[in-house]
Amino acid sequence: MSRLSSFTSPVLTLVTAASKSTGIVVVGLATSGSDEPTLLGVPAAIAKAVPKRFGADVLELAEDLGATSELGKVTVLPSIDKVRLVVVGLGEVDVTPGQVRHAAATALRTIQGTEALDGPVAISFELADPELIQAAAEGAVLGAYTVETQATEARKALPEIELVSDNKTADAKAAIERATVITEAVGTARDWVNLPPNQLYPASFADEATAWLKDTKISIEVLDEKALAKAGYGGVLAVGGGSTRQPRLFRAEYAPKGATQTLALVGKGITFDSGGLDIKPAAGMYDMKCDMAGAAAVITTIGAIARLGLNVRVIAYGALAENMPSGGAYRPSDVLHMYGGLTVENANTDAEGRLVMADALARATQDNADLIVDIATLTGACVVALGKRIAGLMASDDISADAILDAAEVAGEPLWHLPIPDHIDQGLKSSIADVKSSGDRNGGALAAAAFLRRFTNGSDWAHIDIAGPAWGVDAPYAEVPVGGTGFGVRTLIALARTMSN
Structure with missing residues (x-):
């Protein structure tokens, strides 16, 4: 390969x-x-x-x-x-x-x-x-x-x-x-983030990830569109339905003998985001090959953990889809049946990342993980709040948040802890489904996290929004280049080291 x-x-x-x-x-x-x-x-x-x-x-x-x-x-x-x-x-x-x-x-x-x-x-x-x-x-x-x-x-x-x-x-x-x-x-x-989207798309991304992990003790499962439909991954299928390049769910597991802790990682893998029917303006679309940076982070992280021989069980999910407008594209006001049974009223086809992530998070809750961490280029609102160099962190509890913050400090990747207030969660109510995919524009990063939390089934969980630091612009600084930055990889590896026994 x-x-x-x-x-x-x-x-x-x-x-x-x-x-x-x-x-x-x-x-x-x-x-x-x-x-x-x-x-x-x-x-x-x-x-x-x-x-x-x-x-x-x-x-x-x-x-x-x-x-x-x-x-x-x-x-x-x-x-x-x-x-x-x-x-x-x-x-x-x-x-x-x-x-x-x-x-x-x-x-x-x-x-x-x-x-x-x-x-x-x-x-x-x-x-x-x-x-x-x-x-x-x-x-x-x-x-x-x-x-x-x-x-x-x-x-x-x-x-x-x-x-x-x-x-x-x-x-x-x-x-x-x-x-x-x-x-x-x-x-x-x-490298993966920098690849053009006609070369890195869901199927080729899964193949690339498989090839990169081939010399490790990692088991791999890739669900194609037929397997996704059979298992009920309504979010991934909806987002990927407008493209001729069909979606995939990539799952990798590293399970060393004697490991007592399990870490589940979920990454957003939108290989190109046009915005779907709620199409982006041209200027906002050019860099959208970077919308799979979360999946790149979790897949390379699990490979590094295995190569380092850390004694912690890790499962990594890449929710891979291309968000395109066509006759097969999903629509605003569609109701989607997600993995695990919840229904979602879709508010905006350009808020697609949370839908593929929700499916993968719901699947990750079945792994009996001690901690689930998702990482995604999720919201422009987080960039407005924190700028291009700092990622937003939201979590189920302070203990989980502190574990991520400590790992980020070791890694040298800046995160800022944000809340998920109850009133934000209330803004996701739907009259026709279990939950609406987004509320109004105010507190958009918090609303996205509140939506994702619905699919964690009460697990200890943290969400890292890397919409800003995943893609370097203007000029390089410190160890950060222009283009794909690989943000989050060092933090997740540092976190796994703390969980290794």
Whole structure:
């Protein structure tokens, strides 16, 4: 089976000193209060050679060329003995994983864009903590990521990356291994989101996901339109009914022996969203290939969890459909019979994501999960409320919400906890069905969550609305590119680690 995505993480190596073949060394410039900035990680040979050639030490040279400790500020120094030093601001010297990830990503993005690479790139920040080593490795790979285009010119290869540290422990080596697996999952999710919708559609997405998971101990089930109809998945079938490309429900399960916790993940997989009969304006439709970012996140997450060997049972659902207008399309005011028995009065065909998610959530409640988490590019209202960089989090209870927030903090992905007020839920009443798919425009993100909660059957559950951060616009920042971002993958993996026994 051919693969649509070609992303593979580069070789990540933990070293005590940059190898002789290394052509670029990235060092950090940090500050502590009002003290003079400190350069971290400069190789001894370079520190000795610079004064002889330039009549100033490395710090003076860097500052003369504009280097500062401002987080992510990159300054490229002249080559010294065939090695180019890249100085990046780290902010405060007592660095956090977020600072390290940001700095490494910005440096590698600059290097990928401007430097001719002929050998490994070394990240030399004087890091010892495994968590910081992992953050540096993640940032370097994700910052170097480039979109695979359909042009004749091949995607620029990622450089081999060396992480310079005196820490030789098993924990440090494990941090590098985790970073390799995690960045490959994020990079693959980005690739899938960036694929054009004539190539990634429900059936091909299911095939792609199956191929990506083939070397893992994961069982896979794919329901086609006939199986969906037989089982009563009225939401997925309605949304996908207007397209010639029929819908799918993708289910993957990882069940290691001895696991005592179960995590169910549900992702929205609308491979293209025209809005259906409530069609979007042209300007709002162009980027709608990204509407499957939630499904990309949960499928790559379960693959990463299996490859990391985490001892937690995980089930991932991708609700895959293409929302198109045609004679077979569903309509506003249709009543849909959902999986599990509830009926829904459809309010708007451009609020399709919650319908496919509702079917998948209802199915996930049968897995006896300790926690169900869904992730979706669900509402423009969430973008209005929180902007493009922050995801909205809504949950059945504070304990579930806190578990997600803690995982997001570890991963470095910003979430904001929003409520599901009773009065919002009341706005979903229907006179002809169990529930209406949406209410008025006010509190739209909250109403969508309230609708989804109806299908969780009282389970511990959390909903992550990634309509903003799933798709990067304008310019890259930190480890986040323009286009598909892979948002949510790192958070979900971090959550699974907390549930692993």
